[in-house]
Amino acid sequence: MSIAVKDVTKYYGEQKALDHVSFTVEEGAVTGFLGPNGAGKSTMMKIITGFLPPSSGEVLVNDLNVRDHLLEVRKRIGYLPEHNPLYPEMYIREYLNYVAGLYHLGSLKKTKVEEVIRMTGLQPEQHKKIGALSKGYRQRVGLAQALLHDPQVLILDEPTSGLDPNQIIEIRELIRQLGHEKTVLLSTHIMQEVEAVCDRVIIIHKGRIIADGAEKELINLQPQDTSFTINVEFKESLSPELFHDLEHVREIIPQTDRSFTLLCKKDIREDIFRFATEHALILTGLSLSGQNLEEVFRELTREG
Ligand code: ADP
Ligand code: MG
Numbered sequence: 001m002s003i004a005v006k007d008v009t010k011y012y013g014e015q016k017a018l019d020h021v022s023f024t025v026e027e028g029a030v031t032g033f034l035g036p037n038g039a040g041k042s043t044m045m046k047i048i049t050g051f052l053p054p055s056s057g058e059v060l061v062n063d064l065n066v067r068d069h070l071l072e073v074r075k076r077i078g079y080l081p082e083h084n085p086l087y088p089e090m091y092i093r094e095y096l097n098y099v100a101g102l103y104h105l106g107s108l109k110k111t112k113v114e115e116v117i118r119m120t121g122l123q124p125e126q127h128k129k130i131g132a133l134s135k136g137y138r139q140r141v142g143l144a145q146a147l148l149h150d151p152q153v154l155i156l157d158e159p160t161s162g163l164d165p166n167q168i169i170e171i172r173e174l175i176r177q178l179g180h181e182k183t184v185l186l187s188t189h190i191m192q193e194v195e196a197v198c199d200r201v202i203i204i205h206k207g208r209i210i211a212d213g214a215e216k217e218l219i220n221l222q223p224q225d226t227s228f229t230i231n232v233e234f235k236e237s238l239s240p241e242l243f244h245d246l247e248h249v250r251e252i253i254p255q256t257d258r259s260f261t262l263l264c265k266k267d268i269r270e271d272i273f274r275f276a277t278e279h280a281l282i283l284t285g286l287s288l289s290g291q292n293l294e295e296v297f298r299e300l301t302r303e304g
Contacts, residue, residue, distance in 0.1 A: 002027050002183065003048060003153065008057035010043055010207075017043045019207040021057070027152070030179035032198035033187040036301065040207040041187035042082045045157050048185070049079045061153060075103075078146030082157040084138060088131025092122060092141055095130060096148065103149040116144040120174065136167030143174065154178060156186040160193060172197045191294040205301045228267045233259040233285030234276065246275055259285065 003025040010018040018040045025031045033041050046052035048059050050066045050073060059066045061073045087095055093113060100109040117126055120140040125133055130141060139159065146154060159175065160168045175197055178184055188194060194201045203211040237257035243249055248271075251263040262272075269286055276283045 002062060003185065004060040004063075005044070005048065006058050006060070008044070008047060008054045008059065010040070010047065010052070011055045017207055018047075018054070021204070021207070021209055023202050023209055023212055025183060025185050026200075027183040028179070028181070029199040030175060030184040030186065030197055032194035032201040033185055033204060034189070034191065034194050034201050034297065035187075035204035036189055038206075039189075039204045041189075041204060042157055044204070045079070045081075045155050045185070045187060049077055049155055050074060051079075051081075075149065076152050078149070078151035078154045080139075080142045080146045080154075080156045080159055082161075084142035086130045086138060086141060089129065091129050092117070092126055092133075092144075095141065096144055099145045100148050105149065112148055112150070116147045119147060120144045121170065134167075136163045136171070139163060139167070139171060143171070147178075152182055154182050154184045154186075156184065158187055158189070160188070160190075191297055203297060203300060210300050211296070228264045229289040230262045230264055230267070230269060230272065231255075231259070231285065231287050231289060232262060232272055232283070235282035235284050238279075238281060242279065243275075246271055 005021055005023050008018055008021045009016065021040070021044060033044065035041050043052065047054050048061070048066065050070045053067065061076060064073055066073050090098070096113045096116065097109065100113055105112050117123060120143050122137065122140050122144060125137050128137075130138060133141065139162075143156075143159070146156070156175065160171050163171060172193070175184060175186060179197075179199070186193075186197070200214050201211070202209060235258070240252045240254050240260060243252050243260070243262065246262075246268060248265045248268050249262050250265055253261040253263070255261060262268075267288055269288060272286060273283065275281075
């Protein structure tokens with residue numbers, strides 16, 4: 001089961017929230033939809049799940065056009081919305097039974113409800129009202145309702161937001177497991193989340209896709225002006241202006257009066273070594289920091 005987003009644009013009144021967005025999500029993997037707040041992640045997810053129509057373009061879920069086959073598509077998708085809407089007065093089981101009723105699960109209802117309670121680790125709190133649950137457990141209830149009809153596709157909008165570190169680890173583990181069998185698209189504004197859970201990442205910024213690939217590929221990606229981050233330390237203090245003699249240095253970030261981070265267009269460690277000798281400086285540290293996804297992200301979303 002795959003998702004194909006084709007040239008989707010979305011306007012809210014005058015404001016363009018999505019600008020000719022196209023991508024595909026392949027089955028049996030966890031794809032991260034990464035972008036800062038306001039990038040258009042939730043809007044895209046609402047369009048994929050058919051809760052919002054695009055202004056133009058189309059979305060296919062397993063070759064079915066969402067616009068023309070809304071009910072069919074909904075049967076195949078489990079959706080955890082951003083503001084997970086729950087009924088605080090309902091007991092967990094009562095709520096899940098209610099949702100199961102909406103999916104017409106018939107005789108399977110009871111087994112399915114028990115199964116999702118087990119899968120999402122809700123047992124310890126299973127007799128409580130939803131309103132009495134912690135944010136982490138409420139999020140599990142949200143995941144449980146998304147899983148009830150055993151959908152092949154899961155759309156999870158910032159599934160770990162607002163959770164404490166332990167809860168985050170547990171929910172991520174659960175998502176990873178689900179990704180073995182299901183097609184998962186999860187949105188996040190947190191880089192480490194992508195590194196921890198996703199097989200692939202699509203980066204969205206201001207309504208446009210700015211990168212799309214396996215995480216490893218992205219790290220090797222060289223957007224214009226990609227920086228090589230070089231950390232350099234000297235025995236003596238020096239003025240950062242001295243580095244202006246060096247070519248390929250784009251930015252100098254003093255850490256102390258003796259240590260600096262240089263953002264360079266090339267790996268210029270040899271030049272720095274010569275530079276130190278020429279200026280009679282003693283190098284006490286020189287390292288190229290590995291580019292991680294966070295740096296790539298910052299690079300790609302840099303203004304201007
Ligand atoms: P994200 O989920 O990445 O934070 P959203 O999809 O929620 O981004 O929002 C994308 C842009 O669309 C933002 O600028 C947001 O303010 C705007 N937006 C979202 N929903 C609405 C709405 N219902 N009406 C008007 N503007 C909206
Ligand atoms: Mg959002």
